[in-house]
Amino acid sequence: AIPPVLVLTCGAMLCKETGVTLPLLCVGWDLLVAMRLKTHALLRLRLREAWPTRKCATPALLRAAVLILGCVILALWRKSLNGDSDPSINVKQNPAGFHPHRLWRAISIFWVWLEYWLTSVLPFNLCCDWSAPALPPIETLSDARLLPLVAFALGWLNSLARVLFVSTEPELLMALALGFLPFLLASNLIVIVGTSKAERVIYLPVLSVCMLIARALDSGGCPRGAAADARRSTSSLRL
Known part of the structure; x- marks a missing residue:
């Protein structure tokens, strides 16, 4: 589902620059809602309690890394459209x-x-x-x-x-x-x-x-x- 997210992000960004943050929202939804990340345990460094299972954590972090990288690339490309001025x-x-x-x-x-x-x-x-x-x-x-x-x-x-x-x-x-x-x-x-x-x-x-x-x-x-x-x-x- 990552390619459609980045394509739709590109379209939203070309309509208004704030659309480039959509991958970050997807990361937030994936970690907080879908994966049920417990921030109160994470902030207390209780890593085993924060994540449901390690099998779920690794793919979620990988998806987050790819989406964040895509967000940065799209943002830099959008900035390059402004030229040097x-x-x-x-x-x-x-x-x-x-x-x-x-x-x-x-x-x-x-x-x-x-x-x-x-x-x-x-x-x-x-x-x-x-x-x-x-x-x-x-x-x-x-x-x-x-x-x-x-x-x-x-x-x-x-x-x-x-x-x-x-x-x-x-x-x-x-x-x-x-x-x-x-x-x-x-x-x-x-x-x-x-x-x-x-x-x-x-x-x-x-x-x-x-x-x-x-x-x-x-x-x-x-x-x-x-x-x-x-x-x-x-x-x-x-x-």
Whole structure:
């Protein structure tokens, strides 16, 4: 199934660059959902407990290596299509990413992430391309956006720790992967992008929110009992 994945990835990438991350999502699904990799055991270096069997682990890691290699090759090929010239980006297109102060730049970029998350949950006031002064950077401690930003960060860190170290639900981990991996290219972490915010870059990450909501609402027909359903729904809603 790897060749069809890479062919479809190429088509998705030519439509929008974030499509190149599809092999990474396939790796995540293979390891977390299909192979039931237990991250809480893996992070504690309990390798035998983390994998179901060694026979399953070797083919899964081989598939992951091939898909990641294919992802890198496609990304480099797509980059080569741009030629040797650097993209022409105006600072006003992404004031958060080009902020001269490193601390305020990081905080401002994190606020843009929060804006993306809010758009995924409540898609209103949409715009094809946001730029200055629609999303001004955070530059002072008196900025009213700092309080919700800190609350958002603490909530996500707490939820992430619970999912990685406590939860045994692979679907929750896959939801995190769906939200993080396709968003990497637009996150300003790898390169500074030419837009402050653009809804078109979250056509894949928004699946994470859909998956979490569906997981939270799905409390029927589960043989694990009401208590397990309640814990699962609470974890999803907390995320």
